Amino acid sequence: MNPKLLHILQHSLGADEHGRGGGYRDHFVTGEGSKDHADCMELVEAGFMTRRANIEMYGGMDFFRVTEAGKAAMLQHSPQPPKLTKGQQRYQDYLNADCSMTFIEYLKYRDARDRRAA
Structure with missing residues (x-):
């Protein structure tokens, strides 16, 4: 898949460059003449998005929604995330904990x- 088209699907779904995360949105808004409009139209032709044209609420821009086929294509074509070292994984766990502790406090707590538990 063209990297620009993959990026639009990932962005539309709120996913990162590896297809992770997201799930809180499924659309992309852009207008004719913008740098992304032709790419979104290509995704519509491929069956990965649907289009509602000239939406007044969006200032006359077009509303593109990702289809189930588009979600599957995004997952299929997104590259695997890089392997994390033990230290990198520990720091990622800290970020995912979203706690009010500093990193060292989190490590001591963990x-x-x-x-x-042992």
């Missing part, structure tokens, strides 16, 4: 929690 180590104490793991010792209690």
Whole structure:
């Protein structure tokens, strides 16, 4: 798949460059003459998006919605994420915890929690 088309699908679905995340949106709004409009039309022709033209709420721009086939294509064509080292994975776990602790506080908390569970 063309990287520009893949990027539009990923962005429309709120996913990262590896197809992860998202799920909170499924659309893209752009107008004729913009840099993305022709690409969105190509996705419509491929069956990966649908189009509603000239939507007043969006200032006359077009509303493109990702189809189930588009979701599947995005997942199929997105590259696998790189392997993380143990330290990188630990930091990613900290970010995913979305806690009010500093990183070192989180590590101490996690180590104490793991010792209690063992």
